[in-house]
Structures are given as C-alpha cells and as structure tokens.
Amino acid sequence: MKRKGLLAGGNWIVDHIKLIDCWPPEETLASILEESRSSGGSPFNILKDLSALGAPFPLEGVGLVGDDELGRWARADCRAHGIVTRQLRATAKLPTSYTDVMSVKSTGKRTFFHQRGANALLAPEHFDFSQTRAKIFHLGYLLLLDTLDSLNAAGKPRACEVLAAARAAGLLTSIDVVSEASDRFRQLVPATLPYVDYLFVNDYEASRITGIALNRDDRIRPAAVEKAAEALIGAGVRRTVVIHFPEAVYARNRTGATHWQPSLQMPKDRIKGAAGAGDALAAGVLFGLHEGWPMKRSLLLGVAAAASSLTHPSCSAGIVTADQCFALAREVGLRQLPR
Numbered sequence: 001m002k003r004k005g006l007l008a009g010g011n012w013i014v015d016h017i018k019l020i021d022c023w024p025p026e027e028t029l030a031s032i033l034e035e036s037r038s039s040g041g042s043p044f045n046i047l048k049d050l051s052a053l054g055a056p057f058p059l060e061g062v063g064l065v066g067d068d069e070l071g072r073w074a075r076a077d078c079r080a081h082g083i084v085t086r087q088l089r090a091t092a093k094l095p096t097s098y099t100d101v102m103s104v105k106s107t108g109k110r111t112f113f114h115q116r117g118a119n120a121l122l123a124p125e126h127f128d129f130s131q132t133r134a135k136i137f138h139l140g141y142l143l144l145l146d147t148l149d150s151l152n153a154a155g156k157p158r159a160c161e162v163l164a165a166a167r168a169a170g171l172l173t174s175i176d177v178v179s180e181a182s183d184r185f186r187q188l189v190p191a192t193l194p195y196v197d198y199l200f201v202n203d204y205e206a207s208r209i210t211g212i213a214l215n216r217d218d219r220i221r222p223a224a225v226e227k228a229a230e231a232l233i234g235a236g237v238r239r240t241v242v243i244h245f246p247e248a249v250y251a252r253n254r255t256g257a258t259h260w261q262p263s264l265q266m267p268k269d270r271i272k273g274a275a276g277a278g279d280a281l282a283a284g285v286l287f288g289l290h291e292g293w294p295m296k297r298s299l300l301l302g303v304a305a306a307a308s309s310l311t312h313p314s315c316s317a318g319i320v321t322a323d324q325c326f327a328l329a330r331e332v333g334l335r336q337l338p339r
Contacts, residue, residue: 005058008043038314042140049283129169163195193234276315
C-alpha cells in the first residue's frame with residue numbers, strides 16, 4: 001500500500017486571543033480592545049498550516065476535544081479546511097482545551113492562561129493507525145499530554161506506545177515538544193527518540209534535552225547547535241533532527257548530511273505576532289519531507305511559512321500558499337546566519 005498524507009495528533013487547543021490596553025497589577029482592571037478565536041496546539045496548527053500552504057495530500061487529525069461548543073467549533077473548523085476528523089473524538093469527561101492569550105497592544109507581549117482539558121485524557125487507545133493511509137504521523141506537544149507523558153510498566157512514556165504503533169503500521173513519525181521550565185526533558189523525551197523519524201525542537205528544548213548550552217550572552221552558538229543535533233541523532237532519532245530559533249534553522253540527518261537555513265528578514269511593521277511560528281516552520285518542512293524534496297528546499301519553505309505566520313496575531317491565519325511563501329522569501333530576503 002502506497003502511503004500518502006499527514007496524520008497529526010496531540011494537543012487540540014482553541015486560542016482566545018484578547019488584545020488589551022495594558023498588563024494590570026493584581027486587583028486592577030485592563031480593557032479588552034479586540035478579541036478573536038483561532039486554532040492552537042501542534043496538530044490543529046500544523047494541519048491548518050498545511051491546508052493553507054496548499055499541501056497536495058490528505059490531512060487528518062486524531063485526538064480528543066470536549067463535547068461542547070468549542071469542540072464542535074474545532075471540528076467544524078477542521079472540516080472547513082479539508083481536514084478529516086474521524087479520529088478527532090469528543091468526550092464528556094473534560095472540556096475542550098483552551099488558552100486565553102492576553103496580548104498588550106503597546107508592547108506585543110503575550111501572557112497565556114491554559115486549560116489542559118480533554119488533552120489530558122488522550123491515551124494510546126485513542127489512536128487507530130489501521131484507519132489511515134497517511135505517510136507521516138506527527139505528535140505534539142510532548143510534555144503537555146498528561147496521559148501520554150505518564151510512564152508505563154516498562155518505565156517509558158506512553159507516547160512511546162503510540163509512536164511504536166505508528167511505525168509498525170508503516171508510518172514515518174514526527175514529534176515536537178513544549179518549552180516548559182522543568183527537568184522532565186531529560187526524564188521523558190530521550191526515551192521516545194528511538195521511535196522518532198523527524199524531531200523538531202527549538203534551541204531551548206534542544207538544550208534541555210541534551211544538556212548542551214546553545215546560547216551564550218543571548219547569542220546562538222552555531223557549533224553548539226551542530227553538537228546538539230549530533231547528540232540527538234546519537235540518542236536515537238532515526239532520520240532527521242531540525243533545530244530552529246529566530247535567526248535560522250539547522251537540520252542534520254542520520255547519514256551525516258547537514259544544512260543551515262537562515263530565516264527571512266521580515267520588516268518589523270509587518271510582524272503582528274509570533275504565536276504559531278514554530279508550528280508553521282514544522283508544517284513547511286513536513287510538506288517538503290512528504291513530497292521528497294531536498295532538505296534545502298524543505299527548510300526554506302519552513303522558514304518562509306514561519307515568516308508568513310508572523311503577519312497575523314493568531315497561529316495560522318497569516319499562512320499563505322507554498323508558492324507565495326517562496327515569493328515572500330525572494331521579496332524580503334534572508335537574515336545573516338549566526339556566527
């Protein structure tokens with residue numbers, strides 16, 4: 001059976017974005033100037049981004065939402081973007097996960113209030129890989145999925161069971177993690193890596209997993225990035241490690257092939273928010289990986305998709321087609337690689 005398409009599962013979140021006039025001290029008032037609703041969470045964002053990019057392959061979601069208005073909205077939003085939702089199930093046990101995103105108009109600084117909701121119940125039994133012909137399965141975010149982050153009888157995160165089942169069914173696997181401030185990176189993430197074909201992490205996450213400091217005096221150390229990617233391959237990643245940060249993205253695969261790709265030089269007046277940029281980058285790279293593109297072209301689409309996402313305060317509304325992303329890269333040019 002020839003596989004085609006991308007199945008994404010994990011955190012299904014609805015973002016309530018509120019533009020406020022100031023960040024108030026405790027027990028004082030701030031005014032909400034504007035508000036909107038958008039997708040949030042790795043699978044929701046990546047699938048919507050791929051839809052906007054014009055991915056020529058099927059898109060499917062798997063996960064849990066609440067049996068409530070937000071859950072119905074999320075499922076309807078998926079269907080409106082051509083995303084198959086037969087494995088995006090509703091539960092009456094917990095509400096749909098949501099995040100209140102408070103964004104200060106004058107500074108653009110954002111503060112997040114997160115309800116974990118139904119995502120906390122997502123378990124291996126909710127994934128049925130016999131129902132999909134997808135080529136790639138993406139799971140995110142590790143460290144924000146209570147049941148899948150818990151340890152099984154073998155002492156491994158239960159996410160390993162999901163990834164192993166996906167690979168046994170013939171899918172390539174992809175993951176990303178959440179940037180939490182804890183020691184759980186070293187406790188949980190390494191155990192999953194032997195089940196992972198494509199790993200997406202930012203500089204902070206790569207540092208927490210490997211123990212290698214990628215930054216010094218708020219500057220990226222390229223040699224440390226390369227060392228961390230090599231360490232992650234050595235820890236078990238089966239195909240490719242992608243480490244991204246605002247200035248650039250670096251990829252290394254198991255054969256030793258590497259590529260540095262600078263980010264786009266976006267004018268400040270076109271940047272409306274950074275929410276979802278990491279998911280947009282992953283979506284662009286996964287687009288290219290699915291289509292068998294060279295890594296250079298896949299990474300360029302990734303950084304261009306991330307740049308297009310910056311043009312809107314929500315996670316996915318700024319994403320344009322792949323051709324338009326490449327045109328944006330030609331228009332604004334690329335940043336200089338860190339030295």
